[in-house]
Amino acid sequence: MDRTDILRQLISFPTISANPNGELIAYCADLLQSAGAQVVMIKDPVQPKANLYATIGPDDRAGVMLSGHTDVVPVAGQDWTVPPFEMTEKDSKVFGRGTTDMKGFVACALSAALRAASMDLKTPLHLALSYDEEIGCIGVQSMIDMLAKAPFRPKFCIVGEPTGMKVATGHKGKTACRVKCTGREAHSALAPTALNAIHLACDMIAAIRDIQREISRTTTPDNDYDVPYSTLHVGTITGGVALNIVPNSAEFAFEIRNLSEDDPQDILDHLDRAAQDLLTPLRAQFPEANIEIETTGSYPALATGPDAEVVSFVKSLTGLNATIKVAFGTEGGLFSTRLDIPTVVCGPGSMAQGHRPDEFVHADQLAQCDAMLDALLERLAAGI
Missing domain, CATH: 3.40.630.10 (Zn peptidases)
Structure with a gap:
């Protein structure tokens, strides 16, 4: 044949x-x-x-x-x-x-x-x-x-x-991650008294974008690649059940595509620190506040x-x-x-x-x- x-x-x-x-x-x-x-x-x-x-x-x-x-x-x-x-x-x-x-x-x-x-x-x-x-x-x-x-x-x-x-x-290598953000729900008329999990997720996404900018600015480029540095990308986001409820949970997925010279764990450690920086000032009023980063798959x-x-x-x-x-x-x-x-x-x-x-x-x-x-x-x- x-x-x-x-x-x-x-x-x-x-x-x-x-x-x-x-x-x-x-x-x-x-x-x-x-x-x-x-x-x-x-x-x-x-x-x-x-x-x-x-x-x-x-x-x-x-x-x-x-x-x-x-x-x-x-x-x-x-x-x-x-x-x-x-x-x-x-x-x-x-x-x-x-x-x-x-x-x-x-x-x-x-x-x-x-x-x-x-x-x-x-x-x-x-x-x-x-x-x-x-x-x-x-x-x-x-x-x-x-x-x-x-x-x-x-x-x-x-x-x-x-x-x-x-x-x-x-x-490049790839690391796929899921981020679960936990806040506190309330009637949307009382939104400032609650902790909006979607807003928390957006703050984490902003941290991811900050890291991406830093990588692109400071990395020695590998010009054999179309994009000559390691990249981070958010692909999906979900959260909330109704417009008049402040959401108590939100979730998004992101990936790291890393050059062989870059250790993705270093990037994840940086993100963990960013998550703690976001949570620390919230925990006194919202002890349940949380940002959990889970690796769902990877290859080198x-x-x-x-x-x-x-x-x-x-x-x-x-x-x-x-x-x-x-x-x-x-x-x-x-x-x-x-x-x-x-x-x-x-x-x-x-x-x-x-x-x-x-x-x-x-x-x-x-x-x-x-x-x-x-x-x-x-x-x-x-x-x-």
Whole structure:
């Protein structure tokens, strides 16, 4: 089965993060096992979701791992002109949810694995397919736990997120947080006698914005990024039940996207101090006043040195000399930090097309990815 047929099948599975990915993983497992690959499925203990880890070639030495996620973002509320879960080819583009982010790469990787199965590889090829990446690199954690106990870890990892087939050596880390603010309710006619939790939340948001301004003013910029410093961003806010009631609770969510040089815990410590500064003058009159900051998810930044062996290796496969850094996060930071696997990001397409209606990947990008993986198979057959 060629890459186009595989991609058509992958797109047909509506693996939005809220949905199971079991049917897609079963399809991939059947495809790989029928070719003779060693396949391990790591099931989620609660949801009908799973990771897949496959090996083609010898199992007594380190190989090269191709990593990709199987979940996609929702299509609800978007104005699509083509069916999002059917593959459409026109104008040298391939349309469908996940074509860029990142079923296009997964299809190329599966196709390469099938080709590899008929070769005498001296160095193994590994495929790592995970779930729930789009909501914080959650699913891959159990695969990392498995690899941490394995007798051999991959020598290199290529995460196939869309980079236009350029070799990316870095991405920012992410920390997601929820802030719960507690005040005291009252009739709105007596508002000054109460403690408005929405106002308290707004004061905390002002503190977040102050920290952001300070970071942007004082940080040594990393100009390889579109935004060359760590960022804070408030994404949602809720609170209150009626206009004539002073709200006693409010909640908002924010994230930190940090450069590898910046420790997000330092930023959280700064915010904790800001919260205490807000609460201290209120507690005498409102002892129940509170601001609780809870971390709901995180993954580390990726910071692979430009002179690392994995960088020169993957550049030799693509034929390109330059490297880039990408604004979005990947599981690459986890492979690098938790398992010490040298990692880069390199895959077909552009994230400018990801998460949008009529998502597409250029056909020539898929062809370039196939060529890179063909070059990889030649190196694995020779024994890197």
